[in-house]
Amino acid sequence: MKVIFIGGGNMAEAIFSRLNNDDVIVIQHNLQKLEKLKTKYPQINFLQKLDFTTSPDDLIILSIKPYDTKDACMDILQYTKNSTIISIVSGISCQALSRWLDNSRICRTMPNTPSQIGLGATAIYFTPAIADKQEHILNIFKKLGKVYQFDDEDKINQMTAMAGSGPAYVFYFIEALIKSAVNQFGLSPELAKEITLQVVKGGLGMIENNSSMTIEQLRGNVTSKKGTTEQAIKVLETYNFNNIIAQAELACYNRAKELSAAYKL
Numbered sequence: 001m002k003v004i005f006i007g008g009g010n011m012a013e014a015i016f017s018r019l020n021n022d023d024v025i026v027i028q029h030n031l032q033k034l035e036k037l038k039t040k041y042p043q044i045n046f047l048q049k050l051d052f053t054t055s056p057d058d059l060i061i062l063s064i065k066p067y068d069t070k071d072a073c074m075d076i077l078q079y080t081k082n083s084t085i086i087s088i089v090s091g092i093s094c095q096a097l098s099r100w101l102d103n104s105r106i107c108r109t110m111p112n113t114p115s116q117i118g119l120g121a122t123a124i125y126f127t128p129a130i131a132d133k134q135e136h137i138l139n140i141f142k143k144l145g146k147v148y149q150f151d152d153e154d155k156i157n158q159m160t161a162m163a164g165s166g167p168a169y170v171f172y173f174i175e176a177l178i179k180s181a182v183n184q185f186g187l188s189p190e191l192a193k194e195i196t197l198q199v200v201k202g203g204l205g206m207i208e209n210n211s212s213m214t215i216e217q218l219r220g221n222v223t224s225k226k227g228t229t230e231q232a233i234k235v236l237e238t239y240n241f242n243n244i245i246a247q248a249e250l251a252c253y254n255r256a257k258e259l260s261a262a263y264k265l
Contacts, residue, residue, distance in 0.1 A: 001057040003140070004083075006050065006072055008037050011088055012063035014116040016044065018143040050076050054083040059137065062087045062097070066259055073100035084133045090160055091259025094127050094153060104129040107137055110156050110164045111144055120145030121166075123159030125152070157260065161252035169248065174200060 003019055005012045008028035016024045021043040027050050028034040038046050054060060060083050064072050069089050077100070084105045087097055094106040107130055111122040122141045126134050126149075141147045148163075150156065174196055181192035206218055223229045 001059070002054070003059045003061060004050070004054060005061045005063055006076060007063035008033060008046070009063055010113070010116060011111055012061065013037075014111070014120075014144060015061065015063075015140065017041070018118075019140070050079055053079050056082045058083040059133070059140075060085050062089050064089060066091050066263060069097075070100055070263065073097065077101055084130050084137075086137060090164065091157070091256045092263050093260045094125070096260075096263050098127075105133075106130070107133070108153060108156050109141060110160050111141065112164050113167050115144035118143070118145055121159075121163040122147045123156050123163060124149050125156050154257075157256035158253055160256045161249040165249075165252045169245070 001023065003016070003024050005016055005024070005026045008016075008026045012026065016026055021041075025045045025047060026037065027047050028037060029048060031048065034046055034048055037044075058080075060076070060080050062069065062072065062085065066089055069092050080101060081103055083103075084107065085097060085101060085103055086107045086109060087094075088109050088111055090110065092108075094108050097106050097108075098104050104127060106127045107124065109122055109124045111120050114120045115122065120141075122144055124138070124141060124147055126137075130137075138147055138149070148159065150159075177196045177199075178189065178192045181187045181196065182189055187195070207215060210218060219233075223233055
């Protein structure tokens with residue numbers, strides 16, 4: 001069995017770098033990127049195009065941009081009809097992939113960028129036709145972090161909003177804390193970043209080491225009545241911070257659905 005990647009971008013690299021090299025083939029059209037990958041992973045087989053028929057045991061992982069997916073499927077259609085297709089493409093439905101590839105053996109996933117360091121959260125949905133491959137596919141994505149399997153494909157769009165894009169929300173909040181420390185308190189960017197990251201690590205550590213307590217309780221322990229933290233929380237509540245996050249996730253989810261609708265053609 002081979003695992004064949006169509007596309008050799010960051011997320012594909014996060015996966016194939018953790019697999020047995022003898023089982024991996026990576027298709028990368030961009031010659032410059034191809035040469036860089038060959039240099040970095042000399043033990044992996046890199047090709048510029050797929051020009052051989054894959055076997056029923058092979059797994060084909062689509063790792064390309066949504067707007068390139070239909071053309072890429074047309075390019076590999078004649079070679080992959082009997083193989084299992086795994087998509088890590090945002091917003092492209094199993095129905096569209098099945099039609100473009102003339103193949104009902106589809107698995108749709110949504111890993112996130114922390115997968116690159118083994119701390120990912122991957123949502124996964126299997127069509128009924130690939131029951132025989134589910135365990136093997138799950139084991140591949142478990143190498144990236146935690147895996148969450150869903151029976152409803154729309155959950156992949158929802159997980160795009162929560163886990164797929166979630167790291168960007170976290171980074172954005174951390175950026176804001178750093179900028180505030182620099183602009184309002186005069187800290188150097190380096191020191192502001194160091195302190196902020198320590199605060200974030202400490203907060204996550206408190207959550208992980210106090211499993212019997214809710215996150216709300218942990219926040220309450222920091223928020224003394226009429227104290228300094230309470231004043232900060234009141235500002236966040238004034239601007240309806242919870243609703244801002246909810247609306248951001250909803251906008252992301254709606255965009256994922258728009259992509260799914262747009263690429264049904």
